[in-house]
Amino acid sequence: MSQKSKHDAWNAGEAYDAYMGRWSRRIAEDFLAWLNPDPGLGWLDVGCGTGALTEIILRRAAPRSVRAVDPSDGFVSYAAANILDPRVKFRAGSATALPFDSGRFEALASGLVLNFIDNQRAALREFCRVLEPGGLLSFYVWDYPGGGMGVIDTFWAAARALDPGAAELDESRRFPGCTKDGLAALCAGAGLAGAEVTALETTSDFPDFVTFWAPFTLGAGPAPGYCKSLPPERQAALKDELRRRLGSGPISLPARAWAVKARIPG
Numbered sequence: 001m002s003q004k005s006k007h008d009a010w011n012a013g014e015a016y017d018a019y020m021g022r023w024s025r026r027i028a029e030d031f032l033a034w035l036n037p038d039p040g041l042g043w044l045d046v047g048c049g050t051g052a053l054t055e056i057i058l059r060r061a062a063p064r065s066v067r068a069v070d071p072s073d074g075f076v077s078y079a080a081a082n083i084l085d086p087r088v089k090f091r092a093g094s095a096t097a098l099p100f101d102s103g104r105f106e107a108l109a110s111g112l113v114l115n116f117i118d119n120q121r122a123a124l125r126e127f128c129r130v131l132e133p134g135g136l137l138s139f140y141v142w143d144y145p146g147g148g149m150g151v152i153d154t155f156w157a158a159a160r161a162l163d164p165g166a167a168e169l170d171e172s173r174r175f176p177g178c179t180k181d182g183l184a185a186l187c188a189g190a191g192l193a194g195a196e197v198t199a200l201e202t203t204s205d206f207p208d209f210v211t212f213w214a215p216f217t218l219g220a221g222p223a224p225g226y227c228k229s230l231p232p233e234r235q236a237a238l239k240d241e242l243r244r245r246l247g248s249g250p251i252s253l254p255a256r257a258w259a260v261k262a263r264i265p266g
């Protein structure tokens with residue numbers, strides 16, 4: 001499912017929030033509503049980024065405690081500076097080598113992360129390891145192959161029209177495993193045969209084209225990373241192509257994620 005790109009720039013918290021944080025917060029709300037977890041659990045948020053999902057867990061799941069990890073020091077610092085709830089602690093850490101004892105958590109969630117990890121089986125093994133028997137394992141990813149993240153899909157369609165080389169950076173091509181069947185198979189391979197996979201649907205809405213375009217110039221995330229790497233005249237041409245496709249606004253695009261939940265056997 002994963003394939004690295006030099007444009008996977010995860011570091012600038014504010015830029016990421018302007019680009020994806022708004023939509024990841026909205027999908028995190030829907031995810032927690034679907035998950036409907038028991039209150040009072042000890043949670044781990046893997047790949048917390050700027051803390052979009054962490055905040056929603058704190059607000060909606062009545063957790064006893066939340067630990068949140070991300071390999072990006074910049075994101076961890078940003079999240080720790082902005083989310084001051086005494087129940088939460090942030091630290092650097094990777095999904096494939098979680099810095100926690102086995103059986104330490106009752107619930108684990110990971111939002112929009114798994115496709116960026118090289119070895120997803122190893123990550124799922126780690127998720128299972130740090131959860132207690134019967135613990136709740138959950139995650140979600142955008143439906144990239146199904147055009148489920150309209151903002152990203154529209155961006156790459158315009159980029160491909162101007163630069164055929166952009167095709168290999170398009171997340172719909174890089175992450176073919178982000179489908180209902182792909183995720184069910186991944187879970188079955190990790191011994192989570194009873195995993196439930198469902199679609200979460202929302203929209204990404206922009207009052208005008210200027211608001212849609214601005215985050216792409218900031219460089220945080222694969223599409224903005226590509227956009228920022230272009231020389232000024234090519235960036236201007238890409239902006240014109242997107243405006244031609246979308247109009248001056250308002251703009252409303254689909255945002256669909258695949259959400260997964262499973263219980264640790266035992």
Ligand SMILES: C[S@@+](CC[C@H](N)C(=O)[O-])C[C@H]1O[C@@H](n2cnc3c(N)ncnc32)[C@H](O)[C@@H]1O
Nearest residue numbers: 010024047048049052072094095111112113116
């Ligand atoms: C699209 S962001 C999602 C952030 C946040 N969970 C959200 O919902 O907004 C992807 C995140 O995955 C993180 N990431 C990339 N590789 C990772 C790994 N091996 N382990 C854990 N997180 C990783 C990135 O640093 C980034 O914060």
